[in-house]
Amino acid sequence: MQYHQLDGDDTGRLVVSTERGLYDLTAAKAQLRSFRDLASAASVAGVLPDEIAARHVREENEIARERVEADHTVPVTADEVWAAGVTYKMSEEAREQESDTPDMYLNVYDAERPEVFFKATPSRTVGPGERVGIRADSDWDVPEPELGIVLYEGETVGYTIGNDMSSRSIEGQNPLYLPQAKVYDRCCSLGPSVVTDVEDPHSLTLSMSIHRDGDCVYSDETNTGEMVRTCEELVSYYTAHNTVPELAVLLTGTPLVPDEGFTLREDDHIDIEIEGIGTLSNPVTTV
Structure with a gap:
């Protein structure tokens, strides 16, 4: 899967790109606001990040590619x-x-x-x-x-x-x-x-x-x-x-x-x- 971080609000948003489209993971799960959040959740659960993301892909949270391209920022805020x-x-x-x-x-x-x-x-x-x-x-x-x-x-x-x-x-x-x-x-x-x-x-x-x-x-x-x-x-x-x-x-x-x-x-x-x-x-x- 492919992940983007979006700017534009106070806390940021995490978007996943799948074969079906682009989906706002933050809209489905407020705790998933960055790739770090996703990786941390996967580590705690003992699964891969893609498995956590797949659980929160919702058709109602599909997001336009134009929005992603306009607001995307550093995709991973590395320490x-x-x-x-x-x-x-x-x-x-x-x-x-x-x-x-x-x-x-x-x-x-x-x-x-x-x-x-x-x-x-x-x-x-x-x-x-x-x-x-x-x-x-x-x-x-x-x-x-x-x-x-x-x-x-x-x-x-x-x-x-x-x-x-x-x-x-x-x-x-x-x-x-x-x-x-x-x-x-x-x-x-x-x-x-x-x-x-x-x-x-x-x-x-x-x-x-x-x-x-x-x-x-x-x-x-x-x-x-x-x-x-x-x-x-x-x-x-x-x-x-x-x-x-x-x-x-x-x-x-x-x-x-x-x-x-x-x-x-x-x-x-x-x-x-x-x-x-x-x-x-x-x-x-x-x-």
């Missing part, structure tokens, strides 16, 4: 967002190009232990249609489209799309500047939905396009099958020896990186699509 790096060959090559110490990225790509780093808090995360940020002290900024794993109490409960906004100029100066290159206001977007029934997360078409002044200035497509790590492997390293929060998202690395010399500008528009999850769209602003 923390983490990310993995150098999980695709293209990402390894791009980070080698930007860095004065390129060998370290090749070593991570081939190593047993992946790179896993902290990315964002809820206050730094935006949803569909909201502006993602580029740093005012950076002159080389790119989006990084990624499959996101949604975790409840450390267990995978769904998947979403993430945009790991990055300053390549800052990280390229020194790898120790990675937190400044990755963690700042509006540095991450998630959306447009959480999907719980992805058959194989390692076989999904992923594409990204960037538009500027009405023209497409970047477009490319690949598949998550190109990832050198598995989702299970990345989750195991994220949760090992780490007290993880109740609700988290782990981004799995980017397979698409614009060519060297390309940088985002104010008012650019980024569209990231992953098969079966939807399209995450965000304009750009300077922070």
